Amino acid sequence: MSLLEVRGLNVSYGGIKAVRGIDLEIAAGELVCLIGANGAGKTTTLKALARLLPAHGKIFYQGKSIAQTPVFDLVRKGIALVPEGRGIFGRLSVEENLLMGAYSRKDTPAIRHDLEKNYQLFPRLFERKTQQAGTLSGGEQQMLAIGRALMSRPRLLLLDEPSMGLAPLMVNKIFETIRTISAEGVTILLVEQNAKLALEASHRAYVMEGGTVCLSGESAKLLHDPQVRHAYLGE
Amino acid sequence: MDIFLQQLINGLVLGSVYALIALGYTMVYGILELINFAHGEVVMIGAMVTLAVVNMLMASGVDIPGIMIVATGLLVAIAVCMALGFAIERIAYRPLRKAPRLAPLITAIGVSIVLQNVAMIIWGRQYISFPPILPMTRHDIGGAGITDLQIFIFVLALVLMAGLVLLVKKTRIGRAMRATAQAPEIAGLMGVNVNAVISFTFILGSALAAVAGLMVSAYYGIAHYYMGFLLGLKAFTAAVLGGIGNIAGAMLGGLLLGVIESMAAGYIGDITGGFLGSHYQDVFAFFVLIGVLVFRPSGLLGERVAERA
Ligand SMILES: Nc1ncnc2c1ncn2[C@@H]1O[C@H](COP(=O)(O)OP(=O)(O)OP(=O)(O)O)[C@@H](O)[C@H]1O
Numbered sequence: 001m002s003l004l005e006v007r008g009l010n011v012s013y014g015g016i017k018a019v020r021g022i023d024l025e026i027a028a029g030e031l032v033c034l035i036g037a038n039g040a041g042k043t044t045t046l047k048a049l050a051r052l053l054p055a056h057g058k059i060f061y062q063g064k065s066i067a068q069t070p071v072f073d074l075v076r077k078g079i080a081l082v083p084e085g086r087g088i089f090g091r092l093s094v095e096e097n098l099l100m101g102a103y104s105r106k107d108t109p110a111i112r113h114d115l116e117k118n119y120q121l122f123p124r125l126f127e128r129k130t131q132q133a134g135t136l137s138g139g140e141q142q143m144l145a146i147g148r149a150l151m152s153r154p155r156l157l158l159l160d161e162p163s164m165g166l167a168p169l170m171v172n173k174i175f176e177t178i179r180t181i182s183a184e185g186v187t188i189l190l191v192e193q194n195a196k197l198a199l200e201a202s203h204r205a206y207v208m209e210g211g212t213v214c215l216s217g218e219s220a221k222l223l224h225d226p227q228v229r230h231a232y233l234g235e
Numbered sequence: 236m237d238i239f240l241q242q243l244i245n246g247l248v249l250g251s252v253y254a255l256i257a258l259g260y261t262m263v264y265g266i267l268e269l270i271n272f273a274h275g276e277v278v279m280i281g282a283m284v285t286l287a288v289v290n291m292l293m294a295s296g297v298d299i300p301g302i303m304i305v306a307t308g309l310l311v312a313i314a315v316c317m318a319l320g321f322a323i324e325r326i327a328y329r330p331l332r333k334a335p336r337l338a339p340l341i342t343a344i345g346v347s348i349v350l351q352n353v354a355m356i357i358w359g360r361q362y363i364s365f366p367p368i369l370p371m372t373r374h375d376i377g378g379a380g381i382t383d384l385q386i387f388i389f390v391l392a393l394v395l396m397a398g399l400v401l402l403v404k405k406t407r408i409g410r411a412m413r414a415t416a417q418a419p420e421i422a423g424l425m426g427v428n429v430n431a432v433i434s435f436t437f438i439l440g441s442a443l444a445a446v447a448g449l450m451v452s453a454y455y456g457i458a459h460y461y462m463g464f465l466l467g468l469k470a471f472t473a474a475v476l477g478g479i480g481n482i483a484g485a486m487l488g489g490l491l492l493g494v495i496e497s498m499a500a501g502y503i504g505d506i507t508g509g510f511l512g513s514h515y516q517d518v519f520a521f522f523v524l525i526g527v528l529v530f531r532p533s534g535l536l537g538e539r540v541a542e543r544a
Pocket residue numbers: 013016018036037038039040041042043044045084193
């Protein structure tokens with residue numbers, strides 16, 4: 001059974017249809033990427049899945065509809081979103097941001113343990129744990145956003161352009177982290193501009209265009225698809 | 236008698252009450268960017284309910300110490316005000332969460348008027364006096380006097396403010412309040428029930444307002460259905476003076492405004508050669524408000540990107 005199943009998802013802003021009837025299916029443990037040009041509707045799709053936008057269509061998570069679940073209940077069900085532009089709490093300290101990620105949990109010793117684990121994954125965050133998060137560099141903020149999402153112990157992690165605006169070295173580091181998280185069994189839906197890296201890292205991929213899914217399949221195959229190579233890999 | 240010291244003491248005591256009320260304005264503003272102009276009326280209801288319970292207990296002739304009678308009245312008033320704060324947000328503000336900003340502002344004024352009239356219907360138009368059941372011993376310090384009541388008001392206000400700071404800075408709910416103030420949508424993603432946090436903020440501010448209501452009515456010895464208006468405006472001024480949205484600012488602004496008012500009242504007679512008297516005290520709060528709005532609208536501790544907690 002798939003962990004997430006989306007049927008006929010439609011989202012509009014006022015009169016503008018940004019997502020037009022897309023279907024998605026993600027099995028437990030998969031790393032799936034969603035690529036496409038600017039304005040294709042990727043962020044809109046993720047926001048609709050996280051219930052931040054009103055949407056039409058069916059969304060099943062673990063076989064149950066979450067179309068009516070309030071936003072704050074999703075994280076308790078195991079869904080975490082790292083939003084586009086990171087969305088960290090700039091005036092909270094780094095550690096407070098991480099603790100906010102664990103807001104839905106009550107198991108204090110395990111939260112402590114996960115905090116330490118995060119600091120091992122991102123030593124930079126440990127060095128700056130008392131610093132105001134707004135003063136971190138862009139890359140550090142991205143680490144914080146991912147670390148914070150992990151603090152909820154998600155089953156399904158939705159990542160919106162985690163590599164945006166980062167230097168190549170940092171991009172590699174972020175992708176390495178995504179692979180690590182995936183290897184630990186977390187199911188991931190990754191939205192990316194960097195199609196090459198995303199296809200290389202993921203098992204399967206969906207390609208969006210103008211609010212619809214125009215192509216989908218195994219990432220390894222798409223990576224060699226001439227159409228994809230031309231449109232998204234710039235060849 | 237040392238006028239300066241005396242006015243300083245009076246100002247700090249009064250200012251600590253302003254600070255408690257200002258916290259209610261500033262916490263709500265921090266989360267919703269809304270000026271809850273009905274907050275002064277919550278203070279008034281707190282005073283009225285305390286007095287109603289006190290007078291009822293006195294009339295019933297129960298034999299308990301005055302302090303216990305007042306404490307009972309205060310507890311009832313806190314409960315009533317918490318319920319009132321919750322209801323105001325639910326009924327008047329929540330439906331307007333996405334409306335243009337003028338709408339909730341006008342609604343706030345409407346809620347004020349409703350509460351004043353309800354209080355007038357229940358308790359009448361006359362001044363209600365606070366029975367002399369609290370210890371009023373006067374202590375002499377350096378040529379000035381301070382009463383038991385003043386000490387009690389000041390210490391209780393400081394304890395409550397310290398408690399509030401701890402709550403906001405150190406607890407899970409406090410962290411959720413600050414996160415919600417900064418980015419409600421993201422806080423929701425973290426599992427914070429934003430509506431519950433907003434309700435909690437109103438309830439917390441209203442509890443402080445109830446305590447302030449008792450303090451003011453005990454201090455001046457009277458309560459009145461219209462008392463919330465001026466108190467609310469002064470506390471709002473204190474919040475703006477400190478930097479609205481900023482908790483430390485509300486405390487600083489409250490104390491400062493109390494001292495400014497009291498000093499001005501103490502010296503105005505001398506300065507104007509007796510032309511103006513200390514009953515002009517109330518006017519200074521508005522000089523301060525206008526001054527701050529003209530010269531430093533962000534307040535003393537507020538910055539453009541205000542640290543709200
Ligand atoms: N709040 C909004 N109001 C109106 N239109 C919007 C809004 N947000 C997005 N859109 C429109 O919806 C479409 C899809 O936007 P979306 O943000 O989902 O694209 P995207 O695939 O994430 O693009 P990018 O790669 O640039 O982040 C765009 O045409 C955009 O202009």
